[in-house]
Amino acid sequence: MSVTAESVDGEQMTATPPAGTGTAEPGGGKPRRRAIVVLxxxxxxxxxxxxxxxxxxxQxxxxxxxxxxxxxxxxxxxxxxxxAAWSIGADHTWVFPLITIAVIGWIGWMALRLRSVPWAISLGLVLGGALGNLADRIFRAPGHFVGHVVDMISLFDPYGRVWPVFNLADSALVCGVILAVLLELTGRQRDGSRVGTKRAADQAPVEQRERA
Incomplete structure (x- = not known):
C-alpha cells in the first residue's frame, strides 16, 4: 500500500510503509479462516x-x-x-475443571493470530482432549465439577501399574502438545511464518524491502 503526500513546493511524494505494517494483503483472511476451520x-x-x-x-x-x-x-x-495421571490430586478434583477452562481460554487467545494449519491441528487436538475430560468432570458422577473421568486403555499391564490408564482425550492432548513442541523447535509460527524467514526479512536493507 502506498501513501501519497504533497510536499511544500506542491510536488507529490509516495511513501511505502515498511513490511508487516499497514493494511493486510488481499486474501490475507483466507489462511486465518482455513486455520480456524481446521482447529x-x-x-x-x-x-x-x-x-x-x-x-x-x-456399555x-x-x-x-x-x-x-x-x-x-x-x-x-x-x-x-x-x-490426574496415577490418580495425582484425587482429593482435589474440583481443581481440574478450572485448569481445563484456563487451557481452553489460552487456546482462544492463541487462535487470534492463527494462520498455520499445523498449529491449528495441534491446538484442535488439545482443545478436543480438554473438552472430553471437562465433560466428564462436569456431568459424570459423583457430581458437577467433581465428576470422575472414564479411562479404559492400559499399556503392558491390566491395572495401570506400568503406565497410567488413559482415554482418547488424554491421547489427543499428548499428541497436540508433542506437535506444538515440534512446531516450536522447527521455527514454525502461529501466523504461518518461520523464525528464520522473519529474521532474514528484518535484516534485509530497507531498499530491498521497498522493491519487494
Missing part, C-alpha cells in the same frame, strides 16, 4: 471420538475384567479417575 473441526472430531469410546467402554467393559489385546501389550480396563 474447530479437529477439536470437534477429537471430542466426539472420545465421547463415543467412553460410551462404548461403559461393554462394566462388570467384567480387563480385555487383553495384542498379546498383552494393551488392555481395555474400565476405571474412573478422580485425579
Amino acid at each position: 474447530a473441526a479437529t477439536g470437534l472430531v477429537a471430542f466426539l471420538v472420545d465421547l463415543l469410546t467412553k460410551h462404548l467402554a461403559l 461393554t467393559l462394566s462388570d467384567r475384567g480387563p480385555v487383553s489385546l495384542l498379546d498383552g501389550e494393551v488392555y481395555l480396563s474400565l476405571t474412573r479417575n478422580s485425579g
Whole structure:
C-alpha cells in the first residue's frame, strides 16, 4: 500500500510503509479462516471420538475384567479417575475443571493470530482432549465439577501399574502438545511464518524491502 503526500513546493511524494505494517494483503483472511476451520473441526472430531469410546467402554467393559489385546501389550480396563495421571490430586478434583477452562481460554487467545494449519491441528487436538475430560468432570458422577473421568486403555499391564490408564482425550492432548513442541523447535509460527524467514526479512536493507 502506498501513501501519497504533497510536499511544500506542491510536488507529490509516495511513501511505502515498511513490511508487516499497514493494511493486510488481499486474501490475507483466507489462511486465518482455513486455520480456524481446521482447529474447530479437529477439536470437534477429537471430542466426539472420545465421547463415543467412553460410551462404548461403559456399555461393554462394566462388570467384567480387563480385555487383553495384542498379546498383552494393551488392555481395555474400565476405571474412573478422580485425579490426574496415577490418580495425582484425587482429593482435589474440583481443581481440574478450572485448569481445563484456563487451557481452553489460552487456546482462544492463541487462535487470534492463527494462520498455520499445523498449529491449528495441534491446538484442535488439545482443545478436543480438554473438552472430553471437562465433560466428564462436569456431568459424570459423583457430581458437577467433581465428576470422575472414564479411562479404559492400559499399556503392558491390566491395572495401570506400568503406565497410567488413559482415554482418547488424554491421547489427543499428548499428541497436540508433542506437535506444538515440534512446531516450536522447527521455527514454525502461529501466523504461518518461520523464525528464520522473519529474521532474514528484518535484516534485509530497507531498499530491498521497498522493491519487494
